[in-house]
Amino acid sequence: xxxxxxxxxxxxxxxxxxxxDLGLRQIAGPAAADVLVHGAHxxxxxxxxxxxxxxxxxxxxxxxxxxxxxDSYFEEYAExxxxxxxxxxxxxxxxxxxxxxxELVTACERRGIPLLEVPPRTTFSGVARAVWELxxxxxxxxxxRVTEAQQALASAAARPDPLPSVLRQLxxxxxxxxxxxxxxxxxxxxxxKRPPRAVSEALxxxxxxxxxxxxxxxxxxxxxxxxxxxxxxxxxxxQPGGALGLATQARSPGDHTIAGAAVVLLSLLTGEHRSxxxxxxxxxxxxxxxxxxxxxxxxxxxxADTTWRVIHARPLTPRPAPDLATxxxxxxxxxxxxxxxxxxxxxxxxxxxxxLGVSAPALARDLxxxxxxAAHALTRARSTRSPLxxxxxxxxxxxxxxxxxxxxxxxxxxxxxxSLHGSWESTALALTVHRNTVRQRIARCATLLxxxxxxxxxxxxxxxxxxxxx
Numbered sequence: 001x002x003x004x005x006x007x008x009x010x011x012x013x014x015x016x017x018x019x020x021d022l023g024l025r026q027i028a029g030p031a032a033a034d035v036l037v038h039g040a041h042x043x044x045x046x047x048x049x050x051x052x053x054x055x056x057x058x059x060x061x062x063x064x065x066x067x068x069x070x071d072s073y074f075e076e077y078a079e080x081x082x083x084x085x086x087x088x089x090x091x092x093x094x095x096x097x098x099x100x101x102x103e104l105v106t107a108c109e110r111r112g113i114p115l116l117e118v119p120p121r122t123t124f125s126g127v128a129r130a131v132w133e134l135x136x137x138x139x140x141x142x143x144x145r146v147t148e149a150q151q152a153l154a155s156a157a158a159r160p161d162p163l164p165s166v167l168r169q170l171x172x173x174x175x176x177x178x179x180x181x182x183x184x185x186x187x188x189x190x191x192x193k194r195p196p197r198a199v200s201e202a203l204x205x206x207x208x209x210x211x212x213x214x215x216x217x218x219x220x221x222x223x224x225x226x227x228x229x230x231x232x233x234x235x236x237x238x239q240p241g242g243a244l245g246l247a248t249q250a251r252s253p254g255d256h257t258i259a260g261a262a263v264v265l266l267s268l269l270t271g272e273h274r275s276x277x278x279x280x281x282x283x284x285x286x287x288x289x290x291x292x293x294x295x296x297x298x299x300x301x302x303x304a305d306t307t308w309r310v311i312h313a314r315p316l317t318p319r320p321a322p323d324l325a326t327x328x329x330x331x332x333x334x335x336x337x338x339x340x341x342x343x344x345x346x347x348x349x350x351x352x353x354x355x356l357g358v359s360a361p362a363l364a365r366d367l368x369x370x371x372x373x374a375a376h377a378l379t380r381a382r383s384t385r386s387p388l389x390x391x392x393x394x395x396x397x398x399x400x401x402x403x404x405x406x407x408x409x410x411x412x413x414x415x416x417x418x419s420l421h422g423s424w425e426s427t428a429l430a431l432t433v434h435r436n437t438v439r440q441r442i443a444r445c446a447t448l449l450x451x452x453x454x455x456x457x458x459x460x461x462x463x464x465x466x467x468x469x470x
Contacts (some may be wrong), residue, residue, distance in 0.1 A: 009139040009253060010036035010055065011131070013088050013114055019130050022122050024090065028105045029114030035087050039135075040128035047080050054085030057116075057131060059124045061092040062101070071103065078107035090127060092118040146254040149173040150261045157265045166269065167191040170262045174255050176232075176248030180266060181207045183241030195231055195247045202228040206235040207243040234259060239267040298364040307344040307361040310370040312337055312378040313354045337378070339371070350387035357381050360391045380452035385443075401465050403448040410448075411466070413441040418463045422453075 013032035017024050026032055038055030044063040045051070052058070058081055065073060081089055089108060091100045100117050108115040118127065152173065156165035163180060171178040171192030179190040185208065194200060209224045226233045234246045236259060244263055248255065284292075284300045302308065314337050342348065344361035357378025359370035373391040381389035404411050413431060417438065420426040428435040446453045453459060
């Protein structure tokens with residue numbers, strides 16, 4: 001059974017042992033400096049395996065052990081602990097055992113499980129809190145390292161020799177070897193100690209995987225990773241071509257983030273052969289960042305005469321953002337809503353598992369208004385439980401009550417709810433029903449009427465229609 005440690009910042013077991021306030025003592029197993037702890041868990045179950053994620057320091061006082069454990073009990077227990085993925089075992093002496101059972105010491109030594117003696121004065125909750133504190137400290141230290149590395153990379157990019165300077169900072173901050181590879185496979189710049197030949201060749205092969213080739217039938221991946229001879233290898237595609245290769249002896253959680261920052265900077269630095277249009281768009285983005293008029297910037301980027309639609313998409317359940325993208329589409333996700341920009345002549349259809357709101361066609365300068373239209377359309381689609389709704393232009397016929405004909409309970413609930421300004425509690429009291437019943441009836445009204453009952457104009461139109469009926 002393969003157990004994967006949780007994606008949390010691990011701390012060396014030696015750091016836990018060094019806490020004088022805990023008084024822990026290792027009595028079996030490999031060196032604590034080589035063991036990473038990703039959490040602490042207390043269990044007095046005979047078989048803790050089903051409840052372990054992997055990477056934990058498991059704490060027990062032996063309550064699960066029988067009064068007279070046989071020779072094989074602790075052997076089997078240690079085997080189950082190992083299968084569960086616990087990286088260390090802490091055994092609390094007293095009140096069940098006065099000392100750590102020798103059979104458990106032998107079993108943990110045989111299976112390579114570090115065994116710690118927890119003294120009577122130390123609580124398991126105290127050990128767990130110490131582990132979490134150390135993990136938080138490690139996480140904060142890693143965040144500082146990443147932040148400082150990103151700042152150093154940005155400063156390097158501003159130097160007279162930016163490309164080699166960025167590579168030097170990347171190699172220094174990750175403790176490895178970094179190389180920039182051209183689209184043709186040449187290596188004009190590198191930094192750090194070059195690894196042995198076999199590792200260097202493997203890294204070259206990995207960078208070839210992410211470099212675009214005319215003979216490729218499918219898009220190349222943006223990144224790839226491998227391990228050769230104990231060295232961790234990573235390759236990242238650069239725009240408009242080429243690749244970044246990175247070889248490190250150790251892999252820290254923040255290395256990928258640091259490499260990502262380097263990829264962005266190197267892509268900018270190696271983009272000397274961009275087209276005139278690319279250069280113009282980059283200049284427009286710089287102007288926008290420096291305070292240029294948004295409407296003018298949008299027109300410069302997208303064209304003065306081209307019309308676009310804005311799409312807002314929200315998942316029905318938590319899931320990745322929908323792949324609405326085309327070469328002419330940009331997407332941004334905020335608060336679980338994906339916002340997309342597509343040419344107005346592109347068909348927009350329902351997307352499985354998502355609700356979509358679509359604006360009317362708009363010129364670049366009018367996109368802020370189109371964004372509002374898409375948001376309102378999404379609200380209407382959700383309220384009517386429709387997979388897709390388009391913006392309703394002015395002059396759209398007002399909603400009618402024909403769909404509620406013959407449904408007096410729904411009509412009365414809608415009338416009362418509107419008269420009480422949409423208050424669920426007040427409507428429930430007025431009708432002497434539960435507020436959930438009111439919610440269900442109003443949702444049913446919205447579906448049958450195909451109306452957005454969150455829209456003040458729609459509520460007003462329905463109120464006048466109800467008064468006309470009476």
